[in-house]
Amino acid sequence: MKLNATQAVNWMIKTNEKIQKQSDYLSQLDRDIGDGDHGINMARGFQAVEDTLSNEEFAEVSDVLKKTATTIMSKVGGAAGPLYGTAFQKMAMTSKGTEVDSETFSNMVEAAVEGLKQRGKSEEGEKTMIDVWSPLHDALKETSEFDGEKIREIAHSSMESTKDMVATKGRAAYLKERSKGHLDPGSVSSYYVFEALSETLEKG
Amino acid sequence: MKLNATQAVNWMIKTNEKIQKQSDYLSQLDRDIGDGDHGINMARGFQAVEDTLSNEEFAEVSDVLKKTATTIMSKVGGAAGPLYGTAFQKMAMTSKGTEVDSETFSNMVEAAVEGLKQRGKSEEGEKTMIDVWSPLHDALKETSEFDGEKIREIAHSSMESTKDMVATKGRAAYLKERSKGHLDPGSVSSYYVFEALSETLEKG
Amino acid sequence: MKKLINDSNDIISEMLEGIVSAYPDSMRQVEGTTCIVRKDAPVKNKVAVVSGGGSGHEPAHAGFVGKGMLDAAVAGEVFTSPTPDQVLEGIKATDDGSGVLLVIKNYTGDVMNYEMAAELAESEGINVEQVVVNDDVAVEDSSFTTGRRGVAGTVFVHKLAGAKAEAGGSLAEVKGVADNVIANVRSMGVALSPCIMPTTGEPGFELAEDEVEMGVGIHGEPGIETKKLTSADDIAEELTENVLPELELNASDEVAVMVNGMGATPEMELYVFNRKVQTILADKGIKVHETIVGEYMTSLEMAGCSLTVLKLDDELKELLDAPSKAPAFRK
Amino acid sequence: MKKLINDSNDIISEMLEGIVSAYPDSMRQVEGTTCIVRKDAPVKNKVAVVSGGGSGHEPAHAGFVGKGMLDAAVAGEVFTSPTPDQVLEGIKATDDGSGVLLVIKNYTGDVMNYEMAAELAESEGINVEQVVVNDDVAVEDSSFTTGRRGVAGTVFVHKLAGAKAEAGGSLAEVKGVADNVIANVRSMGVALSPCIMPTTGEPGFELAEDEVEMGVGIHGEPGIETKKLTSADDIAEELTENVLPELELNASDEVAVMVNGMGATPEMELYVFNRKVQTILADKGIKVHETIVGEYMTSLEMAGCSLTVLKLDDELKELLDAPSKAPAFRK
């Protein structure tokens, strides 16, 4: 199983669909432990991604992800903008000139995790989107299958695991213990990214 | 029937009692067609009047009224301060050196009405406290009895008559037609002044 | 009611202490009074400009005390004109013999209390003149009524009369400037939510979630008309169309514009509002010499704003540009 | 939600137009961006001071653009850091070759976006330095966490670094002043009611009628602790006792004090609050060189205030006193 450029565009369009639909929910999650704008930020950014991608032709996955990265970078702002921008940028760089099979995708996510950690000066377990991306990479490197449902499941359980964490990075960190019991908004939006990927892969 | 200095002090104390009790009601009336402070203004002023009068001896009614006037003038502020201050000042001047019988009282109220009109640049029928003071004077000059109940009745019906008037002076004037259907707060507080007088006269 | 206060009975005295302790080098409180005066009052050979009114309009009026603007601000209780004895204290503390101009907002209470203070001051041999500001076009003007209210336009009277006094103008000249400003300044306001009186804890009026109160004053009293809230642009247009006509502006006339926040409205919204005002003026070819956006004449935590337009001539322009050390109007 | 706006999607662009049209002689918007810069940018032979952040803090940051303060303010969406490309535009529009100091409030988003902008600028050969303001003592400071937030103390960084740049300081010197201010400034805030996000119409947190949120930031997020509202004096005491210790002030040390309104709190209450702050400082023998009371770093229509204390040395004092033409900080 491989991901081609058309699928990559579909992946982003599907992601946008989900983000638009869940925008209020994401903002509500951010209101609980942040400043209440995560849904708005993501909706603004991914709408722009869809608008840009729809108007262009892409030779390879890398080009799609690069366009996605720069669009997010200049439309989202806040913490999520540089983070998602960096993650997609790293995935674009890692996939440049190659087919995107299971192994490449594992390398792409690895690079994204590295990028997120560096940009966010953060680690696993700090109740951020890294807690979705990093466990996903751990799982990907153990398998040679490009299994959409598996990706969705791991992203889902990782997202849920942020609920019990205490935030030490990002805005939620100011709440300390009070941040416990709430899902991390960036992890939930990251879950939508991988849910969209899973659906794209399954549709073929 | 005459009013002596002790009674005059009692009159003011009784007025204060009523004003304190009705302070919220007066402010509510002022909220409807003004700025909502008439009760507060009057309560502040008449409490000061009671405090000052309680600590002094007075030879005649005029002295009591004069002290009342200056206290009101420096404690009430807003529109009610200069108006009540002027009314009591005029009553003090008119009663100076004489016993306060029915005729003197009629002259006192006449002077007060004159003072109010001049100070407020206003006339009867403009939905102000003048609409209590002026009809009262009209009634007083027709009789030689110093009849508390009569005074109360006239003050009461005059106060009620302000409800149907359209204000053309004071803050309520900005509401124009919308001021109709509400009692004028200054007329209601004026009614308390005369209700207190009536009770003072009846107790003897 | 939720306020950052101690006892609501002490609110005025504590506020005044808080103001004076913020600017100890430029102002002082006249002992035992509610008057805040320039530290160096009475200023030698200078006409004094004295204003004031009910409290709750901060930074008006104490924030305008300073070199180039007011000599004294007299504070009353919340939304209640100060009493004549207090105004008299302000007059006496600032008069050096050159005379005093009283700037009064046209409310029955203010006019009466200041008039009585002026009578008292004159009986003590002080030369006093009065001007009554009545810039609010929302209220009908007629000799049979109380007339128009004085609102945010008063700040321009303070600034320009203050500048004239600072420049050494005589009492007649300073009053002349004030009269000129009053003749050429018009305002109108809108409220999105009422303010809460600290004394009673009650709002001055009620508004539904989708309503605005057009033509409000600055004392929490209801306005002229309750309407549906449409947009900032619509409201800006309505206020501008009401404020401009009487100024009889011709293209190339110059004006000063003040977009005044009533208290709770974020500055962001004042600027969105200002955008439309400036567009309308530009479309009419009216030249804006200066725009002032911020909170100048508030009504506690009322949400909303007012628009003031002042038609300028050469002298008024120069006086507006003159320096001011007043903490709430630095130039 | 009741706001004086048009379409909430246009709020930032319309606000920026409204700001620039208010001060056309001193600022301009860099076309096609959310950057407001000094009209005369880039200023010859002068280090540029560039700041900005999410919108909703007005007058921060555009109100501080002007001679003696900021060269550029970059606006993000409401409470959302601007993106790197916009910050880059601000840098490019103000750099004349003398270098640019970026003043960043310590929020993850701001730090990351500005860092990326700095990287881009450096790759274009522009000399860029960054300082991160973290004055909020409500938040625990540790190298394992995000660290302290940057709040109202940022305004002092703008003013003093801006003055140093205006005085001809080199990039290293201007950064030195900013570092010195950051090391010596501490703040803490309290909210009496939340603000409403224009995008969602929702409040950032809920508070009962008798509660306050201690240690709030400036983005509508909840604070550190919800408590009963007692009195202005109690709150002033608590904020002061939290803000002072790290400054290690000795009697005779001099400070600047800022009592900053969060948006909806009437100035009257800010002064009641200031009264207590001044009393506490006076009791400790601390000399207050200057007090600033008003709205400088707001959080839309949040009710509440913050206290900022800056410990001064001779250079900082001189830079604080220096003139500024920024409309929201005139000196």
Ligand SMILES: Nc1ncnc2c1ncn2[C@@H]1O[C@H](COP(=O)(O)OP(=O)(O)O)[C@@H](O)[C@H]1O
């Ligand atoms: N230092 C960090 N490292 C990794 N992810 C972070 C960091 N800070 C914040 N995040 C992520 O960003 C999300 C918040 O994004 P958003 O609300 O759009 O930005 P902001 O916090 O600036 O309002 C958080 O839920 C978290 O997942």
Ligand SMILES: Nc1ncnc2c1ncn2[C@@H]1O[C@H](COP(=O)(O)OP(=O)(O)O)[C@@H](O)[C@H]1O
């Ligand atoms: N011009 C006037 N002439 C006579 N009475 C007046 C005039 N203006 C106001 N009043 C009286 O004063 C009352 C309002 O007093 P108050 O609320 O204490 O003062 P303010 O209007 O300044 O808030 C009105 O109800 C009315 O009876």
Ligand SMILES: [Mg+2]
């Ligand atoms: Mg957020």
Ligand SMILES: [Mg+2]
């Ligand atoms: Mg009243």
Ligand SMILES: [Mg+2]
């Ligand atoms: Mg009143």
Ligand SMILES: [Mg+2]
């Ligand atoms: Mg944000």
